[in-house]
Amino acid sequence: MDIKKEREEIIELYGNYFEKLYNISPLAARILGTLIIDGCKTGLTFESLVEKLSASKSSISTNLNLLLKMEKISYFTKTGDRKKYFKPANLSERLGNIIKLIDSEMLIIDRLVEYREATASCPEEKCNLENVKAYRTHIIEVGKVFSKTINNFKQIEINNNNNK
Numbered sequence: 001m002d003i004k005k006e007r008e009e010i011i012e013l014y015g016n017y018f019e020k021l022y023n024i025s026p027l028a029a030r031i032l033g034t035l036i037i038d039g040c041k042t043g044l045t046f047e048s049l050v051e052k053l054s055a056s057k058s059s060i061s062t063n064l065n066l067l068l069k070m071e072k073i074s075y076f077t078k079t080g081d082r083k084k085y086f087k088p089a090n091l092s093e094r095l096g097n098i099i100k101l102i103d104s105e106m107l108i109i110d111r112l113v114e115y116r117e118a119t120a121s122c123p124e125e126k127c128n129l130e131n132v133k134a135y136r137t138h139i140i141e142v143g144k145v146f147s148k149t150i151n152n153f154k155q156i157e158i159n160n161n162n163n164k
Contacts, residue, residue: 007037010033011030011034011037012033013033014032014037015029015032015033016029017029018032018033022070024063024066024070025063025066027059027060027063030053031049031053031060031063031073032067032072032073032088034049034052034053035086035088036088038052039085039086039087040088043075043076043085043086043087044086045084046064046083046084047083049064071089071093071094072089073086073087073088073089074086074087074089075087090153090157091153091157092151092153092154092157095146095149095150096150099143099146099147099150102139102142102143105139106143109132109135109139113132113133113136116128116129117129
């Protein structure tokens with residue numbers, strides 16, 4: 001196996017995936033992929049990202065700021081070193097954003113159920129009410145699964161930090 005080629009292909013796969021998932025630029029998606037592959041241990045500096053991705057400083061800066069704002073990455077500094085070291089956000093944190101979306105959707109679904117219960121006057125609206133109730137049950141279950149998974153990742157992350 002050609003490790004360098006495999007690394008590049010995985011970053012590209014991540015790039016395509018994140019671009020679609022988060023609706024972000026190809027460069028932002030590839031920065032995130034690069035950080036997952038190369039930055040999870042020691043982090044990567046701004047300069048190393050410019051070099052690895054062969055992109056302009058302004059493009060890297062703009063996309064790093066976007067990823068920071070989206071909470072997909074974080075950075076740290078080292079004592080005596082003025083550079084920022086970028087890392088992907090912990091998986092538990094990245095998945096936590098999905099819980100926020102689920103919670104937001106549940107608020108809307110609950111309001112829709114109340115509204116439909118008060119106003120359903122024809123078979124189509126009654127069918128819609130039953131569909132929305134079934135969907136709410138599904139979303140509740142998805143939220144539980146995500147919460148359990150996030151808690152598992154948090155425990156792994158705590159154990160890894162304790163073993164350093």
